[in-house]
Amino acid sequence: MSLDNLILLTGRTISQGVALEGGKVTRENVRAAGICTFDADDFKKLDCLAGTPVKVITDYGEVLVYSTISEEGPHPGIIFIPMGPWANQLVNPSSQGCGTPTYKGIKAKVEVAKSGKVLNALELIGKLKEA
Amino acid sequence: MVEKVRTVEDVCCPFCGTLCDDLEIDVDLKTDQVVEVRNGCQIGTKKYFSSNPSDHRYTKPLIRKNGEHVEVSWDEAIDKAADILVNAQRPLLYGFSSTECEAQSKGVELAEILNAILDNTASVCHGPSLLAIQDVGASLATLGEIKNRADTIIFWGSNPVHAHPRHLSRYSDFIRGYFRTDGRNDRYIVVVDPRYTHTAQIADKYIKVNPSEDYELIQAIRAMLRGSDLDVKEVSGVPIESIKELVDILKSSNFGVVFFGMGLTQTLAHHRNVDTAIRLVTELNDYTKFILIPMRGHYNVTGANVVFTWNTGYAYSIDFSRGYPRYNPGEFSSVELLMRDEVDAALIVASDPGSNFPAAAVKNLFKHPLIAIEPHKTPTSVFADVVLPVAIAGIECEGTAYRMDTVPLRLRKVKDAPGECLSDKEILERLIEKVREKMGE
Ligand code: SF4
Numbered sequence: 001m002s003l004d005n006l007i008l009l010t011g012r013t014i015s016q017g018v019a020l021e022g023g024k025v026t027r028e029n030v031r032a033a034g035i036c037t038f039d040a041d042d043f044k045k046l047d048c049l050a051g052t053p054v055k056v057i058t059d060y061g062e063v064l065v066y067s068t069i070s071e072e073g074p075h076p077g078i079i080f081i082p083m084g085p086w087a088n089q090l091v092n093p094s095s096q097g098c099g100t101p102t103y104k105g106i107k108a109k110v111e112v113a114k115s116g117k118v119l120n121a122l123e124l125i126g127k128l129k130e131a
Numbered sequence: 132m133v134e135k136v137r138t139v140e141d142v143c144c145p146f147c148g149t150l151c152d153d154l155e156i157d158v159d160l161k162t163d164q165v166v167e168v169r170n171g172c173q174i175g176t177k178k179y180f181s182s183n184p185s186d187h188r189y190t191k192p193l194i195r196k197n198g199e200h201v202e203v204s205w206d207e208a209i210d211k212a213a214d215i216l217v218n219a220q221r222p223l224l225y226g227f228s229s230t231e232c233e234a235q236s237k238g239v240e241l242a243e244i245l246n247a248i249l250d251n252t253a254s255v256c257h258g259p260s261l262l263a264i265q266d267v268g269a270s271l272a273t274l275g276e277i278k279n280r281a282d283t284i285i286f287w288g289s290n291p292v293h294a295h296p297r298h299l300s301r302y303s304d305f306i307r308g309y310f311r312t313d314g315r316n317d318r319y320i321v322v323v324d325p326r327y328t329h330t331a332q333i334a335d336k337y338i339k340v341n342p343s344e345d346y347e348l349i350q351a352i353r354a355m356l357r358g359s360d361l362d363v364k365e366v367s368g369v370p371i372e373s374i375k376e377l378v379d380i381l382k383s384s385n386f387g388v389v390f391f392g393m394g395l396t397q398t399l400a401h402h403r404n405v406d407t408a409i410r411l412v413t414e415l416n417d418y419t420k421f422i423l424i425p426m427r428g429h430y431n432v433t434g435a436n437v438v439f440t441w442n443t444g445y446a447y448s449i450d451f452s453r454g455y456p457r458y459n460p461g462e463f464s465s466v467e468l469l470m471r472d473e474v475d476a477a478l479i480v481a482s483d484p485g486s487n488f489p490a491a492a493v494k495n496l497f498k499h500p501l502i503a504i505e506p507h508k509t510p511t512s513v514f515a516d517v518v519l520p521v522a523i524a525g526i527e528c529e530g531t532a533y534r535m536d537t538v539p540l541r542l543r544k545v546k547d548a549p550g551e552c553l554s555d556k557e558i559l560e561r562l563i564e565k566v567r568e569k570m571g572e
Contacts, residue, residue: 007342009325011393012294012428017174021146023187024486024509061490075326078342085486085510093489096401099448099464100258101489103397105343125485125510129497 001047001112008058008090008108009080016082030120033084036110037070042077046112053113056081056090058106063089063124064116079108085121135159136166139545144175145229145525148427148535149295149302151175156545163546165526172296182526182546187508189520190550200518205551205561212478212517213565215500216245219476221452225465226482226504228252228429231530231542234555235431235438238480241563244570246451248474251435252428252482253447254464259396260425261436261446262460263405270412272388272422273536274301279308280420283384285321287408288345288394289426292329298426299330303390310385319380323348324394338377341368343398349407352378356414382418389423427535430525434533469495476500478562480555481521485511504558519558522548530556 019032036056038046046054046067054067056079063086070080081087083103092102119127142154156179157167164183168176184190192208193200203211216222224242227235228251235251242249253261263269277284284303291298299305304315311317322331323338323345331337340348344367351366355378361371381387389412395404408423415421427433436446443449445458448465461467465484468474469492476499485493486509503515506523522528525542533539548554553561 007325009342010397011290014173014293014296017146017293018177020486021174021177021181023181023185023507024483025187025513070326072326072328072331078325080326083487088486088488088493089490091489093466093470093491095461095464095467096399097461098259098262098401099254099460099467100396100401101255101466101492102399102401103255103489104393105398121486121510122513125493126514128485128490128494129514130494 001045002110003042003045004109006077006079006108006110008056008106009078009104010083010087010091011080011104013082016084020084025120025122027120029084030118033082034065034086034118035068035081036065037068037080039073039076039078040069041074043067043069046110048112053116053118055111055113055116056108057111058090058108060092060106061089064113064118066118079110085124089124135161139543142545143525143532143540143542144171144178145430145523145532145542146175146178147295147430148433149298150430150532150534150540151297151301152540158546165546174296179526181507182523184549188506188549189508189512189518190552191520192551193518195516205553208517208519209561209565212502212519213562213569215476215502215516216478216562217566217569219500221473221475222247223250223465223468223474223477224248224480225250225477225484226252226480227435228432229481230555231431231524231532232434232438233530234480234524234559235435236442237556237559237563239439239442241559241566242449243451244563244566246454248463248468249439249449249451250463250465251432251439251447253432253436254460255466255487256393256428257396257425257432258447258460258464259402260405262402263409266402267406267409269409270416270422271424271536273538274534277388278302278306280310280386281388282311282317283319283321283380283387285323285387285389286330287323287389287391289390289392290324290328290330291390291426294392294428295426303388319384321377321380336377336380338369338373343400344368345395345398345404346400346407349404349411353407353411353414356382381415381421384419387415387419387421389421390426391423392426424536431532433535433537434531434539437533437537466492472498474499478502478504479511480504483509483511485509485514504555506552520550520552521558522552522554524555527552528554
């Protein structure tokens with residue numbers, strides 16, 4: 001199943017803040033920031049269990065993260081990924097000339113992942129390092 | 132009974148811009164480890180505990196040799212780092228927001244000697260706010276003033292329950308003040324956000340704005356404030372009646388504050404959002420007292436802006452390549468420079484761009500030699516060529532930090548750093564000395 005025409009927002013969450021202080025290279029950080037939260041009704045359309053990995057795709061990249069249902073909804077049409085390595089595979093680096101990238105409000109689509117694994121921060125960022 | 136722990140009181144928490152100054156830390160006398168943290172929020176508490184030795188804490192300088200990090204002496208690590216910086220054409224010095232002011236000042240000195248680019252994390256968060264304040268000025272106040280007087284509080288594109296957990300209880304919401312004797316009951320809280328955030332859930336009024344349409348909403352509020360009738364049913368997804376009600380609330384308050392966050396600075400209109408928010412606040416002063424405050428993220432990003440400004444004239448995104456400071460965010464800001472692949476070496480101080488920059492920028496950062504001054508393993512330091520282990524400011528060394536309202540507070544040392552860690556300031560001083568030597572100065 002998939003969802004189109006979503007808007008991706010990113011930002012701080014307290015568990016992401018705690019996890020980054022607890023160790024950015026730990027599994028705790030994946031559980032805190034390697035997730036995508038959905039509006040409850042949107043999530044029903046995906047027809048999968050909460051926690052199922054989903055692939056989020058924008059014009060700037062794609063990433064596999066765990067799905068969850070938002071506690072800060074309803075927000076139909078909006079998905080949220082905590083700031084960090086996973087969100088940053090998807091955000092718009094352009095700043096429209098002011099220097100600050102556009103981390104929020106990016107068109108996105110989501111597919112339930114049939115295969116693949118949610119990478120930890122080092123595996124994910126490690127892919128950006130050319131050998 | 133023999134005392135087993137020593138307690139340090141009135142400690143400033145070095146995590147977020149709220150800079151709570153009432154923490155109490157218990158340190159075990161035998162092991163010199165943090166065993167208890169009182170008054171901190173979850174994140175602040177965790178920061179103290181994670182300063183204890185662990186498998187992700189660096190204790191010795193490291194250099195990458197044949198693809199692996201190997202332990203080396205400080206002399207060797209500093210020599211290698213200085214080599215990298217001196218041989219670079221366009222080195223970038225980035226970070227500085229999670230360290231104290233004296234280290235920041237040393238960063239400026241090093242950037243000047245190297246003719247480097249100097250930038251702090253405002254570049255990816257509140258840079259647009261600084262631009263807007265430079266454009267149109269701003270009416271500001273201290274958080275103490277807000278605690279004592281403010282009766283209307285707006286959180287716009289900011290979610291303090293998650294990002295500044297004790298802000299509400301210390302300054303802006305639940306706290307009792309001199310003129311707000313009944314605390315929460317004496318204040319009216321408004322949250323403007325596309326999501327019904329946890330902050331919105333405890334507010335008196337929630338305004339659900341469409342993502343990236345804050346600019347239009349603020350302009351509509353300004354128009355209504357001037358008495359214009361808008362000939363539409365809604366603006367940015369907000370019904371006109373709701374905007375009217377908000378305008379009445381704003382006009383009738385005694386002392387209002389707009390706290391704004393990344394919801395304004397990181398969406399498409401960036402500094403124009405903040406420009407217009409500042410203008411709204413200025414115009415509200417025709418009716419009542421109104422001010423605004425950016426919800427700064429890193430505990431001392433405000434300090435980085437202040438220190439860079441008093442040294443160079445500019446708050447962030449500074450280029451020294453011509454031997455004197457030039458300022459042009461969008462040209463000299465880190466992400467834009469990396470996207471153009473202009474940077475050929477980087478020194479990262481107290482920051483993790485590997486996690487926090489867009490992937491395409493990180494890719495270019497990793498192409499070139501990288502030095503990290505860092506206490507913990509991060510997606511930046513793990514891929515660095517030189518890792519310089521550091522004592523955490525505010526836990527393992529003293530210093531000064533600026534709260535989000537630019538009030539400077541003293542950071543305390545509660546324990547010693549593990550292993551061979553030095554402070555940011557000491558490391559930068561040693562680098563400056565070595566770089567000068569190599570440049571024949
Ligand atoms: S609110 Fe911010 S400054 Fe205060 S304890 Fe929490 S993280 Fe530290």
